[in-house]
Amino acid sequence: MKSAVFIDRDGVLNRMVFDETHGILDSPRRRGQVEAVPGAGAFLREIRAAGNFVVVVTNQPGIAKGTLKIASLNSVNKELARQLAVDGGQWDELRFCPHHPGPCPGGNPIFVKTCACRKPASGLLLDAARDFDIDLATSWMIGDGLVDVAAGRRAGCRTILLTALKWSMAERFLDCAGGEPDFVCRNLAEALKLIRDGETPARQRES
Numbered sequence: 001m002k003s004a005v006f007i008d009r010d011g012v013l014n015r016m017v018f019d020e021t022h023g024i025l026d027s028p029r030r031r032g033q034v035e036a037v038p039g040a041g042a043f044l045r046e047i048r049a050a051g052n053f054v055v056v057v058t059n060q061p062g063i064a065k066g067t068l069k070i071a072s073l074n075s076v077n078k079e080l081a082r083q084l085a086v087d088g089g090q091w092d093e094l095r096f097c098p099h100h101p102g103p104c105p106g107g108n109p110i111f112v113k114t115c116a117c118r119k120p121a122s123g124l125l126l127d128a129a130r131d132f133d134i135d136l137a138t139s140w141m142i143g144d145g146l147v148d149v150a151a152g153r154r155a156g157c158r159t160i161l162l163t164a165l166k167w168s169m170a171e172r173f174l175d176c177a178g179g180e181p182d183f184v185c186r187n188l189a190e191a192l193k194l195i196r197d198g199e200t201p202a203r204q205r206e207s
């Protein structure tokens, strides 16, 4: 069995995009909106060099909502892979959840449903673990959302919440959510040191 690093896509490998129509940060929906997070390619390169299998796990409810076509999702993923490869980074597998529990007016009814793969559910991780003979107990889940942490916990992985929040703020945020990651890292460089070298992140203190 192998160890994996499961990793969220939006906000972790690529930057979020400001959607002017709705005034929110959203996933990139077309190739031109894709901007890899600095350091993400190097992180994937190093984490794979250390012997980890990398699985991107991402919720893409735009498919259910009818705001994102599968072809566009593939095009975004392809562009992200191209940018990460500039620094020698790649993933081994990418799994996405196309569902949304609804209601999704004008959406695609095939994908509007309660599923077992939309994070915080753990279906994406469990399915990949089965398909690739992954040992979940020695694997990690990294994400910038509490749904990522919850999915990782449910799958039995160690979990890392990525956040640039000061530690006192992060603690408050975590208290509200009731979801406890095993570790909080400021960025992927810290996550790499933790996973590869066992170096516990220095938590930020209020200055």
Ligand SMILES: [Mg+2]
Residues within 6 Å of the ligand: 008, 009, 010, 011, 012, 143, 144, 145
């Ligand atoms: Mg995210």
Ligand SMILES: [Zn+2]
Residues within 6 Å of the ligand: 097, 098, 099, 115, 116, 117, 118
């Ligand atoms: Zn799903």
